[in-house]
Amino acid sequence: MGYNPLERGIARENIAPSEMDEVFRQGEVRGTVHDPGAAMQGGVGCHAGLFSNAYDLAELGETWLRGGTLRGVELVPEAVLNAWTQRGFPEGDNRRGLVFDKPALEPDSGPTCDLASWESFGHTGFTGTLVWVDPAYDLVYVFLSNRTYPDASNTRLLRLDTRTEIQRVLLEHLGATSRFSDVHE
Numbered sequence: 001m002g003y004n005p006l007e008r009g010i011a012r013e014n015i016a017p018s019e020m021d022e023v024f025r026q027g028e029v030r031g032t033v034h035d036p037g038a039a040m041q042g043g044v045g046c047h048a049g050l051f052s053n054a055y056d057l058a059e060l061g062e063t064w065l066r067g068g069t070l071r072g073v074e075l076v077p078e079a080v081l082n083a084w085t086q087r088g089f090p091e092g093d094n095r096r097g098l099v100f101d102k103p104a105l106e107p108d109s110g111p112t113c114d115l116a117s118w119e120s121f122g123h124t125g126f127t128g129t130l131v132w133v134d135p136a137y138d139l140v141y142v143f144l145s146n147r148t149y150p151d152a153s154n155t156r157l158l159r160l161d162t163r164t165e166i167q168r169v170l171l172e173h174l175g176a177t178s179r180f181s182d183v184h185e
Helices: 036-040 055-066 080-084 162-173
Strands: 019-021 027-029 120-123 130-134 139-143
Touching: 027 162, 055 130, 055 139, 139 162
Parallel strands: none
Antiparallel strands: 019 027, 120 130, 130 139
16 A cells, blocks of 8 residues: 555556546556646645555554554554544534545435444545445445546446445445434434
């Protein structure tokens, strides 16, 4: 897991392409950050440029699930992680956390299905990747995608609710109930 994989010796052919960019880069984007702004900043952005695989993302999610500790090593102080995963404006109508995204405040909207708990948090990337942690169900959900290939106009992942429907099936099997059931009865 890291930024600028080509500079770190990872072979280009071992990295999925993210787009055939005919405007900004005028060719296939593979092994460099998809986001043009982050690309202009050397490939590293707080919102873009991190390359990984499903296993390492699951381990990272497990670290967050376990309060910031991985294999007995504290990587993030639990108090910091707690601050990162709380809604930034709990009294307002903004669902977002200080660092991570949070479930939608209205049914059938946002980055999760309605079965995800209020305590859950995560990140959805522009290219379609999702990492979501749900402490209430002891769940780390990783969905890797390159929905922007061959171009970023592909909206099927959103139109079909692919990520949220997979999450719904997982949470149903864990016995989850809608976080809106007590609000909208």
